[in-house]
Amino acid sequence: MSTMLKCFADTNIILIGALDLSENKISDEAGILNLIVEGEIKLIVTIQLLNEYHEAAKRLMDKDFAGWLRYLIVDVSKPIFIPDDVCKELEPKFASLIPKEDLRHFVCCVVAEADYLISNNGEFLKKSKNDIFRCVTPKEFLSKEEFK
């Protein structure tokens, strides 16, 4: 791959991928986690997204584990950080199209000039459809030629 793809990985990708990895199941979500770990795709994050990863892990495990996981994701993937302040400025432009709780994530993809927004949330994918970046499921993402 010549240039690394810039991707937004929704929280459901992390959790479903983790479940599949623990069962040694070769799934699309587990495949995406492996791409993240191996540095073959570039993650795009905001503090809000990292807080979501943290909150989900905290509810399932505990606070210490959630902090450890968040630290490792950042340390290993070396993501592109999009400041929340920058997103906030652009949010009014898209507020009528995207549900408010998804808006920060959508805008961070716009700011980062993302290649892909990857999610299993059908509603989020449908409402985020645009001409700037592609909104895809893990299966659609991995069907790209370079990952076959």
Added chain:
Amino acid sequence: MKAVTVRMGEKGQITIPVDIRKRDKLDKGTQVEVVDLGEGSLFINKIDRKKELLLAFRILGRRIKEKGYNKDKLIDFCRKVRRDVYNA
């Protein structure tokens, strides 16, 4: 497994033999952890964050399974977490 003898420098630095450094890809800047086993025994371990992250994912995955979540339930769970983080 083999043991090698090295001498400690003025500021507590030790030199890991070059053959071990080459084999285990211990380059300048590589992070290692020194584990104190007590009674003068130390254990040096190369930190591999990639392995650690995969382990963390697996631990999380096992907990998710124990709690009885499947893919659809996880998607709903994430929607709720998103709403709560947004409203916090």
